[in-house]
Amino acid sequence: MLDFWFSWVILPLDSMMRLSTPLVLLALAGMFSERSGVVNIALEGKLLAAAFASASAAAVTGSAWIGLLAAIATTIMVAMLHGFATITHKGDQIVSGMAINILVAGITVILGRLWFNQGGQTPNLRGDARFQGIDFPGAAWIQENVPFVGSVYGEILSGHSVMLYLAYLMVPISWYVLFHTRFGLRLRAVGENPAAVDTAGISVVAMRYKALVVCGILAGFAGTYLAIGGNTAQFMPNMSAGKGYIALAALIFGKWRPVQAMMGCFLFGLLEAYAIRLQGVEIMGIGTVPVQFIEMVPYVLTVVLLAGFIGRANPPKSVGVPYSKERE
Amino acid sequence: MSSQRIPGWINYAVVPLANILMAFFVSALVFVYVGVDPIDAAKVMWEGAFGYSEGWGYTLYYATGFIFTGLAVSIAFHCQLFNIGGEGQAYFAGLGVALVSLYLGDVLPFWLMMPLLIIAAGLFGAGWAFIPAYLQAKRGSHIVITTIMFNFIAASIMAYFLVEVLKPPMSMAPESAVFPVSSWIPKMHDFLGAFGYEMTATPLNLTFIFGLICAVLVWFFLWNTRWGYEIRAQGFNPSAAKYAGIDPIKITLLTMAVSGMLAGFFALNTLSGDMHQLKLNYVAGFGFTGIAVSLMGRNHPVGIVLASILFGFLYQGGAELAFEFPGIDSKIIVVLQGLIILFSGALEYMFKPSIEKLYLKATGWRADKEEAQNA
Numbered sequence: 001m002l003d004f005w006f007s008w009v010i011l012p013l014d015s016m017m018r019l020s021t022p023l024v025l026l027a028l029a030g031m032f033s034e035r036s037g038v039v040n041i042a043l044e045g046k047l048l049a050a051a052f053a054s055a056s057a058a059a060v061t062g063s064a065w066i067g068l069l070a071a072i073a074t075t076i077m078v079a080m081l082h083g084f085a086t087i088t089h090k091g092d093q094i095v096s097g098m099a100i101n102i103l104v105a106g107i108t109v110i111l112g113r114l115w116f117n118q119g120g121q122t123p124n125l126r127g128d129a130r131f132q133g134i135d136f137p138g139a140a141w142i143q144e145n146v147p148f149v150g151s152v153y154g155e156i157l158s159g160h161s162v163m164l165y166l167a168y169l170m171v172p173i174s175w176y177v178l179f180h181t182r183f184g185l186r187l188r189a190v191g192e193n194p195a196a197v198d199t200a201g202i203s204v205v206a207m208r209y210k211a212l213v214v215c216g217i218l219a220g221f222a223g224t225y226l227a228i229g230g231n232t233a234q235f236m237p238n239m240s241a242g243k244g245y246i247a248l249a250a251l252i253f254g255k256w257r258p259v260q261a262m263m264g265c266f267l268f269g270l271l272e273a274y275a276i277r278l279q280g281v282e283i284m285g286i287g288t289v290p291v292q293f294i295e296m297v298p299y300v301l302t303v304v305l306l307a308g309f310i311g312r313a314n315p316p317k318s319v320g321v322p323y324s325k326e327r328e
Numbered sequence: 329m330s331s332q333r334i335p336g337w338i339n340y341a342v343v344p345l346a347n348i349l350m351a352f353f354v355s356a357l358v359f360v361y362v363g364v365d366p367i368d369a370a371k372v373m374w375e376g377a378f379g380y381s382e383g384w385g386y387t388l389y390y391a392t393g394f395i396f397t398g399l400a401v402s403i404a405f406h407c408q409l410f411n412i413g414g415e416g417q418a419y420f421a422g423l424g425v426a427l428v429s430l431y432l433g434d435v436l437p438f439w440l441m442m443p444l445l446i447i448a449a450g451l452f453g454a455g456w457a458f459i460p461a462y463l464q465a466k467r468g469s470h471i472v473i474t475t476i477m478f479n480f481i482a483a484s485i486m487a488y489f490l491v492e493v494l495k496p497p498m499s500m501a502p503e504s505a506v507f508p509v510s511s512w513i514p515k516m517h518d519f520l521g522a523f524g525y526e527m528t529a530t531p532l533n534l535t536f537i538f539g540l541i542c543a544v545l546v547w548f549f550l551w552n553t554r555w556g557y558e559i560r561a562q563g564f565n566p567s568a569a570k571y572a573g574i575d576p577i578k579i580t581l582l583t584m585a586v587s588g589m590l591a592g593f594f595a596l597n598t599l600s601g602d603m604h605q606l607k608l609n610y611v612a613g614f615g616f617t618g619i620a621v622s623l624m625g626r627n628h629p630v631g632i633v634l635a636s637i638l639f640g641f642l643y644q645g646g647a648e649l650a651f652e653f654p655g656i657d658s659k660i661i662v663v664l665q666g667l668i669i670l671f672s673g674a675l676e677y678m679f680k681p682s683i684e685k686l687y688l689k690a691t692g693w694r695a696d697k698e699e700a701q702n703a
Binding site: 096100107293 | 670
């Protein structure tokens with residue numbers, strides 16, 4: 001019983017924590033961008049760019065923190081490119097996002113091969129070049145001596161890197177910033193009714209750029225966790241593997257709200273954890289569960305939710321619409 | 329700005345050209361950074377893609393795929409719909425082609441198989457686009473997000489079919505069995521060989537001709553039929569179109585079904601024409617490249633065919649490039665593709681004001697001079 005509990009409840013929840021971390025950060029990143037009225041399907045590209053930047057910088061300098069800074073600088077630059085195209089030049093936000101995703105997928109491999117000559121990968125990192133797991137006080141002892149509940153503390157909560165705890169700390173911070181500060185109020189207003197914000201004397205363009213900076217910072221954290229903050233210690237080509245889109249799905253699933261989006265990420269992370277766990281496992285009476293069907297649940301759920309079959313997900317009103325001052 | 333004084337060719341030729349040149353210029357900088365002379369690289373690519381008949385064959389083979397995915401994106405663009413799901417629609421259409429080929433290929437003759445394959449590819453592609461279209465038209469869910477999700481759903485379903493259903497029992501690779509010969513679309517070199525023309529063996533097949541026919545049909549459909557008119561009207565001004573009695577639900581469904589059908593035809597070129605078996609991820613990004621093709625071709629079939637040939641050249645030349653310069657990854661083509669989407673799509677309007685100003689200045693100067701002469 002204890003064995004079953006450990007391998008089917010505790011371990012999947014533990015992987016859920018890890019798998020959800022980049023999703024949570026990305027969903028928050030997307031939330032700031034979309035709440036300000038800028039559609040962000042470039043999350044995938046930002047994640048990949050940040051992962052590459054952090055792993056490269058950490059490999060060269062040997063410091064994971066410099067890796068984080070490099071990742072943030074990179075994603076802010078990518079976000080500014082998105083802003084330059086869509087805010088300054090009023091380009092199509094989806095086209096710009098696609099361009100960034102494709103561009104990043106190519107350029108990371110080119111630069112990776114050029115710099116490290118390992119077929120696009122970055123060197124494997126050790127020691128301070130990656131974020132190590134932190135064991136909570138007494139984690140091992142509690143896990144051993146307290147049945148059932150002990151492993152919740154010892155396995156699920158303890159033992160992750162500082163990046164994971166920072167990621168979940170971002171959720172209440174984002175919630176506070178978005179709903180309880182002047183900046184957050186203006187940000188939401190710009191996404192709902194930019195003309196009104198403009199009338200009030202606040203620059204729509206500046207607000208949207210600011211939102212994209214915040215988006216870039218959060219995406220930088222996400223990529224850093226993906227490359228050097230979790231179980232991996234290097235960059236691999238295309239390692240984002242659709243996580244940017246899953247985060248987008250979680251954001252919609254959470255109706256553009258931080259806590260709900262985190263719940264969406266947990267749900268999708270847990271599904272992924274079980275999909276990995278169930279690979280090739282025989283279940284009595286059913287046989288093997290086709291993993292592909294578990295993998296597709298997040299996407300199906302998002303489609304169903306968007307179609308309004310369960311609840312309704314209403315995006316910010318002006319999302320995707322470039323703002324022009326002159327009336328037509 | 330007095331837009332009447334700006335002639336059409338500025339908008340249709342000069343601005344897009346400036347955008348593409350910008351994309352090529354930035355890619356040249358990437359080449360320089362990687363340590364390859366961009367002129368040398370261009371030479372190698374040109375040689376590889378057009379220098380000999382094998383290169384030509386590959387270039388046009390890739391171009392055929394881009395014609396379908398490009399047309400698919402463009403027809404949706406004309407209705408102001410962004411079909412980002414060409415990748416999934418083409419992938420799912422592969423299932424239709426595979427099922428028809430595997431289950432009927434042994435029974436039916438070649439001349440019956442061809443129309444059946446076209447119908448299967450079109451139907452599966454259209455079906456996969458129809459659901460997002462229905463959800464957009466009836467339930468108001470955003471087509472971009474839905475088609476993105478449908479790309480992933482298609483990937484999961486296809487992985488399931490390949491691993492659990494279509495994979496031959498003894499095989500380890502996630503691939504279907506090889507299709508029976510009667511379902512193979514003839515290769516161009518065999519076809520021309522029958523008439524006495526010699527050509528090197530390449531994957532280029534008769535689907536190329538079908539692609540060109542589709543481009544003509546799309547042109548005819550969009551600009552010379554009532555439905556095409558309604559699609560463009562709705563894309564141009566949805567509320568006016570609705571006021572004129574055009575049913576937005578019907579038109580959305582129609583547009584996406586045609587778009588999905590065209591994306592589905594991609595399966596004919598790659599599966600029936602060349603691979604002769606269904607493979608995991610066989611679309612390999614060609615559906616997404618269709619967006620770049622469509623943007624570059626200004627959503628017009630003629631432009632799309634030209635852009636497809638350009639992209640065929642980039643793909644074939646890029647493969648050659650990676651072969652010639654071992655330090656370079658063929659992904660450099662992906663960078664170029666991203667830059668083209670960025671400059672001719674997202675930054676479409678960046679140069680427009682300055683080019684227009686330049687034109688007005690140039691002609692204004694001339695007008696002044698003429699006036700002075702007349703006086």
